[in-house]
Structures are given as structure tokens and as C-alpha cells.
Amino acid sequence: MVGVGSMGGAILAGLRAPGVRIEGPIAVTTRSAGSAARFADAGDVVAYASETDPQANRRAVRGARIVVLGVKPWMVRDVLREIADDLEPDAVLVSVAAGVTIASMAELLPEGVTVLRAMPNTPSHVGLGVTGLAGGDSAGPEQLEAVRRLFATVGEVLVVREDQINAIAAVSGSxxxxxxxxxxxxxxxxxxxxxxxxxxxxxxxxxxxxxxxxxxxxxxxxxxxxxxxxxxxxxxxxxxxxxxxxxxxxxxxxxxxxxxxxxxxxxxxx
Structure with missing residues (x-):
């Protein structure tokens, strides 16, 4: 999870909820060392702080099957350029940023990396969220299902077309x-x-x-x-x-x- 703000924190809480099983540890990046230390307290999270480790984002995505990009929309392209060479060849990258299309993200990433967009909302913090999920041309049923299951840990998930994501943001995101x-x-x-x-x-x-x-x-x-x-x-x-x-x-x-x-x-x- 690259950038664990409010929404990323909700998703992380869902992944760590009782009864939810995932393979391997969860790697996250935050800006401050203090935030990283809080996330790592439970022992099942590896946390990196960008203020003390310039390679934090690159370290976090290495070996990850799913990468959740939780940075602000205007930061997305810079972060993708930063981590592109460290992503696994068959990684699935999911952005929760508004206004950044799948095509514009895919063109910055190696061929083979699947890009999806998700639009969750803040009731995800209490497990009652709703997330709109859209996949691009490279997203097959297996990738969509894996990401759907991830967001299902914090509420309902609707699989939609990408041209519906902005409307999802308007209705449920906001x-x-x-x-x-x-x-x-x-x-x-x-x-x-x-x-x-x-x-x-x-x-x-x-x-x-x-x-x-x-x-x-x-x-x-x-x-x-x-x-x-x-x-x-x-x-x-x-x-x-x-x-x-x-x-x-x-x-x-x-x-x-x-x-x-x-x-x-x-x-x-x-």
C-alpha cells in the first residue's frame, strides 16, 4: 500500500480484521516515521517512511501481488514513474485516486502490469463502505476477483465500467x-x-x-x-x-x- 492516508488506513484495517486471511505480510508506506511505527506495531505490517527512506515506495512494492496506490491524484504519475521498475511483472495495481484514468497510468508501467481503479468511501472505516471497482482492458476475471475480495473486507463492492467511476465518486464517494x-x-x-x-x-x-x-x-x-x-x-x-x-x-x-x-x-x- 503506497500512501496510507484515511482511506488506505480503512482498507488496512479491513485486511487485518479477524477472519481475514492473506498471504504474506502487508507492506505500507507513509510520509512520517511516526505513522510508520504505528502501523508496524501489530507485527503483521512492514512499514516504510518516505521522510527517512527515499526508497520507501520502491521497497514496499517489491514482491507484492497487489499494490494499492493511495496518494493524491496530482502525485499519482510521479509515484508510478518512481515504482515502475520495482513492480512484479504480473502485479495488479489499484488506484483509489479520482480523475486519473487507467490508460494514463498504464502508459507509465511495464507491460504485464494490470491497472484497476477503485472508488471506496469513508464508511469503510467501520466496515460499511461501498466501493466502485473498474478494470482496464488487461484486467481479467482473476484480477478483478482478487481486488474485489480485498475491498469486500470493508463493505460492498460494485464492479462497474471505468466511465462510471466519476459517477460513483459523485454518489457514494462524496x-x-x-x-x-x-x-x-x-x-x-x-x-x-x-x-x-x-x-x-x-x-x-x-x-x-x-x-x-x-x-x-x-x-x-x-x-x-x-x-x-x-x-x-x-x-x-x-x-x-x-x-x-x-x-x-x-x-x-x-x-x-x-x-x-x-x-x-x-x-x-x-
């Missing part, structure tokens, strides 16, 4: 932020209704958590769950009418389109 924004605004609205900070936070947070768990456990369509709460001519119906009058469908379409547009800008190097 989706937690939309829900957190909703919770933030509900908390603020509760404060304006006279609740203190603790009360407002409890009301908003527990409502979101409880509703999400009800959605998960019930297996019902969210529209049906909404109808279950919305009595005809009742208070919920009146509030939802206000929200719908504000143009929620168009607002969501515009927000997701803006997200996708930014991914496309990144692909063009903007």
Missing part, C-alpha cells in the same frame, strides 16, 4: 459528506428552535443513525419508509412539501453534475 452536511444543518435548525447544543446534536445525530439502521435492517425501499412516516394531512407531509417545493431533484442533479465535472477536470490535468 455521499457521506452530503449526509454529514444534512446532519450539520439539522443540528443548527434544532438550535434555532431553542434546544441547547447537546440536545440539538443528539436529536439530529441519533435520528440520522437510527433512520440509516432502519433502512438497513428493514430492507424496504426508502420511498416506502418515507411514506410510513408521512401521514396524510400530517406534520411530516407539510414539511416534505416545503422541501420538495425547493426543487430537491434538480438540486441533487446539479450537485452531482458539479462533482463529476471536477473529476473530468482532474482527468484533463486542470
Amino acid at each position: 455521499g457521506p459528506a452530503y449526509l454529514f452536511l444534512y446532519t450539520e444543518q439539522m443540528t443548527a435548525a434544532a438550535r434555532r428552535l431553542g434546544f441547547d447544543e447537546h440536545q440539538a446534536a443528539t436529536l439530529a445525530r441519533q435520528t440520522v443513525i437510527g433512520a440509516a439502521e432502519l433502512l438497513r435492517r428493514s430492507g424496504e425501499d426508502p420511498a416506502q419508509l418515507r411514506r410510513n412516516v408521512t401521514s396524510p394531512k400530517g406534520t411530516t407531509e407539510r414539511a416534505i412539501a416545503v422541501l420538495e417545493a425547493a426543487g430537491w431533484p434538480e438540486l441533487f442533479d446539479r450537485a452531482l453534475a458539479a462533482n463529476i465535472a471536477r473529476s473530468e477536470e482532474l482527468e484533463r490535468g486542470e
Whole structure:
């Protein structure tokens, strides 16, 4: 794992979870020696720090069957040039960076290295993530399945076309932020209704958590769950009418389109 930030840390936690078995140790790279020491504490991880070892990334990928590239999008090409000669001839490289295409990565790597893209989200930290996974022309069923199993340790995995990855990023990759924004605004609205900070936070947070768990456990369509709460001519119906009058469908379409547009800008190097 080259670059173990927030998302890489979630994946690493999934790989180290009870019941998950992998072959050999996990090698990771971080920027600081302190982070490397924390990752290596458990004994099943070999950690390298780039601030003290200029060869850290190259050392980490040697012998690895799967390499997860977890660096920022603008760093991807430089890191690929750095590690290209140290990758195994049949390695599978998986990038979790937005806006960097499989073709642009493959052209920097030796022939035989398979490149895939994955778009996980932050609920992976608690094993409830969802990851979009796309393979290029060189990715066969075996490589796709191996990487699918890796990301399945932290949640659900959807295998999609690469031209859907930007939309995956807009819906689920950024989706937690939309829900957190909703919770933030509900908390603020509760404060304006006279609740203190603790009360407002409890009301908003527990409502979101409880509703999400009800959605998960019930297996019902969210529209049906909404109808279950919305009595005809009742208070919920009146509030939802206000929200719908504000143009929620168009607002969501515009927000997701803006997200996708930014991914496309990144692909063009903007």
C-alpha cells in the first residue's frame, strides 16, 4: 500500500480484521516515521517512511501481488514513474485516486502490469463502505476477483465500467459528506428552535443513525419508509412539501453534475 492516508488506513484495517486471511505480510508506506511505527506495531505490517527512506515506495512494492496506490491524484504519475521498475511483472495495481484514468497510468508501467481503479468511501472505516471497482482492458476475471475480495473486507463492492467511476465518486464517494452536511444543518435548525447544543446534536445525530439502521435492517425501499412516516394531512407531509417545493431533484442533479465535472477536470490535468 503506497500512501496510507484515511482511506488506505480503512482498507488496512479491513485486511487485518479477524477472519481475514492473506498471504504474506502487508507492506505500507507513509510520509512520517511516526505513522510508520504505528502501523508496524501489530507485527503483521512492514512499514516504510518516505521522510527517512527515499526508497520507501520502491521497497514496499517489491514482491507484492497487489499494490494499492493511495496518494493524491496530482502525485499519482510521479509515484508510478518512481515504482515502475520495482513492480512484479504480473502485479495488479489499484488506484483509489479520482480523475486519473487507467490508460494514463498504464502508459507509465511495464507491460504485464494490470491497472484497476477503485472508488471506496469513508464508511469503510467501520466496515460499511461501498466501493466502485473498474478494470482496464488487461484486467481479467482473476484480477478483478482478487481486488474485489480485498475491498469486500470493508463493505460492498460494485464492479462497474471505468466511465462510471466519476459517477460513483459523485454518489457514494462524496455521499457521506452530503449526509454529514444534512446532519450539520439539522443540528443548527434544532438550535434555532431553542434546544441547547447537546440536545440539538443528539436529536439530529441519533435520528440520522437510527433512520440509516432502519433502512438497513428493514430492507424496504426508502420511498416506502418515507411514506410510513408521512401521514396524510400530517406534520411530516407539510414539511416534505416545503422541501420538495425547493426543487430537491434538480438540486441533487446539479450537485452531482458539479462533482463529476471536477473529476473530468482532474482527468484533463486542470
